[in-house]
Amino acid sequence: MKILIIGSGGREHAIAWRLAQEGHQIFGAPGNPGIAEIGQLLPTTDYLAAANSIDPDLTVVGPEVPLVAGVVDQFRAAKRKIVGPAQDAAQLEGSKIHSKEFMRRLGIPTARYARVESVEAGITALAEFDHPVVIKADGLAAGKGVIIAKDRAEAEAAVRSLGPRLVIEEFLEGEEVSFIALSDGKNIVPLEATQDHKAVGDGDTGPNTGGMGAYCDGRILPKADAQHVLDTVIGPVVEATRFTGFLYAGLMMTTNGPKVLEFNVRLGDPETQPLMHRLDSPFGEVLLASATGNLAGVSLRWKSEPSVCVVLAAAGYPGQVRTGDVITGIHTCGTQVFQAGTKQGPKGLETAGGRVLGVTASGADLAKASANAYAAIEKIHFDGMHYRHDIAAKGLKRWGPATIRTIAP
Numbered sequence: 001m002k003i004l005i006i007g008s009g010g011r012e013h014a015i016a017w018r019l020a021q022e023g024h025q026i027f028g029a030p031g032n033p034g035i036a037e038i039g040q041l042l043p044t045t046d047y048l049a050a051a052n053s054i055d056p057d058l059t060v061v062g063p064e065v066p067l068v069a070g071v072v073d074q075f076r077a078a079k080r081k082i083v084g085p086a087q088d089a090a091q092l093e094g095s096k097i098h099s100k101e102f103m104r105r106l107g108i109p110t111a112r113y114a115r116v117e118s119v120e121a122g123i124t125a126l127a128e129f130d131h132p133v134v135i136k137a138d139g140l141a142a143g144k145g146v147i148i149a150k151d152r153a154e155a156e157a158a159v160r161s162l163g164p165r166l167v168i169e170e171f172l173e174g175e176e177v178s179f180i181a182l183s184d185g186k187n188i189v190p191l192e193a194t195q196d197h198k199a200v201g202d203g204d205t206g207p208n209t210g211g212m213g214a215y216c217d218g219r220i221l222p223k224a225d226a227q228h229v230l231d232t233v234i235g236p237v238v239e240a241t242r243f244t245g246f247l248y249a250g251l252m253m254t255t256n257g258p259k260v261l262e263f264n265v266r267l268g269d270p271e272t273q274p275l276m277h278r279l280d281s282p283f284g285e286v287l288l289a290s291a292t293g294n295l296a297g298v299s300l301r302w303k304s305e306p307s308v309c310v311v312l313a314a315a316g317y318p319g320q321v322r323t324g325d326v327i328t329g330i331h332t333c334g335t336q337v338f339q340a341g342t343k344q345g346p347k348g349l350e351t352a353g354g355r356v357l358g359v360t361a362s363g364a365d366l367a368k369a370s371a372n373a374y375a376a377i378e379k380i381h382f383d384g385m386h387y388r389h390d391i392a393a394k395g396l397k398r399w400g401p402a403t404i405r406t407i408a409p
């Protein structure tokens, strides 16, 4: 098939890499230098015009912004096959207030919350919550619109910096799991669960990011738990919204069962990078089945080897990012490196965004997959490069070996 991939990050490079391996012809709009190595770029954000110029068999949307803006409705009106949710359903990610009220209506388990529309109301509502308390900006914020405030002063500052439209919610304790399923509006195909690492620093310290690394291992969510999430979370959403495309439930596995932290209406990034590394089914066919209402009876196979993706971030991320640092080593480091914030400059490949690369590796077990990713990183360089040293460490702690590989920063 001729497949158009919308987006320009590590997720889109991973999708392109996987589909190219299956023999599909890849186009990226606007794409990135990694996708350019395996396909053709259409340097535009007028996605329908891009599709009209190449007439693809299928279009896959990576990021949330075009989904929330209605790209799927636009493509469908033009009779083009596309993987993603309609604009209505995409509001589950576009507005945290909408998402929380939707969950309340459907009885989907989530943290207790207050919605406020002014800073004053936000400050007043803080009295209803213990510390830490979680403050969330209503709209899209690339993973950076959430502050976990440990005391009243931090909470008030967060309300002022993220307001006026906010969700304030109770802090949930537990392990976080990213659970993603593909739907065609009726049938649901779960992907294997992954675990992301949202905070910038080792040991979950520092501010939140879009995700500093993720791993995929069949043991993250036992089968019974996955079924429970399908029954109580994914199923009700698909039924209520006729959801098509990838529905991502960010879960906190609490002692009272899984609770939804957020919905995304797309594949996760970096989660997609280890997922594509492990997927053992023909992805192109499954995507086409989602776009054409043919997912009945489809299930996905996964390789037995776990996979790990460590994000290499640019100086300053997740704050003000420095760009233009020259990147070396990615083609000789011994594993697959997905490109995100990169561009071709006069001196070769340069940094061009916060999350620059996703170094992704598999291994006979999680420890080996992780060791392979970190060994490859030793061979990659750009000035200001920083990354977490404990990606997959939680899984390693749960399932062994006893010693977790951590490298002193």
Ligand code: AMP
Binding pocket: 111, 134, 136, 143, 146, 148, 169, 170, 171, 172, 173, 176, 198, 208, 250, 261, 262
């Ligand atoms: P969100 O964009 O809503 O998923 O929030 C980003 C991150 O903030 C999540 O991945 C969690 O790490 C953290 N977080 C969000 N909500 C809560 C909560 N209620 N309790 C604890 N941590 C949370």
Ligand code: GLY
Binding pocket: 143, 196, 210, 211, 264, 267, 268, 269, 270, 271
């Ligand atoms: N890694 C989290 C996300 O894609 O939103």
